Amino acid sequence: MGAEIRFTGEGIPVTEAARIMKKDQQFIRQAMIKGILPIGVAFMKEGSKQYDYYISPKLFYEYTGYVYNEA
Incomplete structure (x- = not known):
């Protein structure tokens, strides 16, 4: 089973x-x-x-399939 994706809630x-x-x-x-x-x-x-503007990392992932990780 794949690793669980966690989102911080900080905007993109x-x-x-x-x-x-x-x-x-x-x-x-x-x-x-x-x-x-x-x-x-x-x-x-x-x-x-x-x-x-607030871009939700979770919604962004659901829409694009891209997991945003702030560097």
Whole structure:
């Protein structure tokens, strides 16, 4: 039986997700905002015009099959 994969809960940077998926950062951001890339959340704080992004290592793995380990 394979080793169990454990996730820390620390987010994956958009830059790393884009590099791994071979997409540009804007693609990752816009797809998350539109809800078509189910790897985390894009959240706009009240009174802000900018989004914050959280990419879940577990959701990223489920979507891409890639286990992200921060170096």
